[in-house]
Structures are given as C-alpha cells and as structure tokens.
Amino acid sequence: SLKGKTAVITGSNSGIGLGVAHELARAGADVVINSFTDRDEDHALAREIAKEHGVTVRYIQADMSKPDQCRALIEQAGACDILVNNAGIQHVAPVDEFPIEKWDAIIAINMSSSFHTIAAALPMMRKAGWGRIVNIASGHGLRASPFKAAYVTAKHGVLGLTKTVGLETAKEPITCNAVCPGYVLTPLVEAQIPDTAKQYGISEDEAVEKVILAKQPSKEFVTVKQLAGTVLFLCSDAADQITGTSLAVDGGWTAA
C-alpha cells in the first residue's frame, strides 16, 4: 500500500497522468494533480479522485514550461515521495519548418520540467528516506519518426536524465526510471491524427492504421490503465532494484 505517501503527477488533468493519479490514489497515496490551467473543473477533478479513493487530493496549477513554476509545484505540494513527470505536448512538422516557439515549448515541457521537479523533489525524498521518480518518456525516447524533431529530442533527453539520476541516487532508497509508452489513444494522439494525415496526404483513418499503429506490432493501442499499472509496479517493493532504466510498454514497437 502507498498509504502515507504523497504522489505528485505533472500534467494530470487528462490522459495518462489522470489515469496514474487514479491508480496511485487507489493504492492509498495522497495525490497532487497538476496542469497549467486553473478552472473549476480542474479542482472538481481533484475532489472526484479524493471521493472515489478516500485519499487527500489537491489540484495545483503550475506551468511546466516555466522552471520556477516546476519547482514551486513541488514546494507547494509540501511532500513528494512519488514524482511522476508526465506533462507533455506534441507538434508535428518538418524540421526546417518547425516553429521555434514550438521547439522551445516541447523541450521545456517534455524534458526540462523533469530536471526542475526532480531537483526540487530529491531533498524531500532524502529527508523522508524513500522516493520514487517515474518519468513518462515514450517509444520516441528510443526511436525516431519523421516530423517529430522536438518531441524525439526531448524524450531521448528524458532517458539520459533518468539514467543520470538513477546513478546519483543508486546508494539511496530512491529509484528513478522511465516508462516508454507506445501509442495510447489520449487527447494528445487524437490531436495529431489530422496533422499526420496532412503530412502524409492520406485520410485520418489511414493515418491511424498505416502510420500510427504501423509501428505497433500488436496493432492495438496501449491503454491508460496498463500504463498506470506499470507506474504502480515501479512504486512497489518488487521494483526496489530497478533504477536508471526504462520500461517499454509499446506492443512490441521498439523490439523491431
């Protein structure tokens, strides 16, 4: 049980992050969910998770593209036994047409935010004598696809950070790992279906079948529930000696 632990999950008012929040709450952890917005529905989501699992859940607004806000999220959480770096965005364009502001935003949100939250959380984990860091990377941390220069670069970077932090904490009861999902049907993937169709000059159905799931030998989307279960496993005692590595949950994509 994760009773008495506090989990902070970045970018968790949607998709994989929200699924992870539910799973860790179900296991007994108090949870902090986050995004850059501050809407009634964000706070309502926190109340919903709290009610469903009988744990304390707070929504803390913080923009993961801003270093000071990444660090402030952890400070405001007050405790951080489990840190799940999940916030991420995508933009699809050829490298020579890639908008500079999109490049900067993807590098900041998908990669640098993890550096800042980890730097802020590690002292708390050391004080508590236990810690788990799980970075949600991607199959694109291990493989590239055309038109995703910023995303592929950021996710490869996350795996480098994961290995380094794993080594720096190796002698402590703290682990740092990455999860590399294949394609999951969340708003992030739904949003890139029209762009992918445009880039390849095919229909949206064909984009799903021939481009997106083309890379996934299982020919099935990975589910949010499966990823949340993987994160929970990495937080378990069975995973005490798993550190500085990545776990692919991708229907065989990166085996090829």
Ligand code: NAD
């Ligand atoms: P999603 O769009 O449903 O969720 C992304 C989350 O990040 C949302 O909660 C959003 O509010 C938050 N976010 C975006 N910008 C933010 C910012 N500036 N500050 C704080 N929060 C911000 O997408 P998802 O598919 O659930 O993606 C979650 C993670 O999983 C991402 O890191 C993504 O790269 C990774 N991933 C997704 C897939 C997939 O197929 N969906 C595959 C591999 C990896």
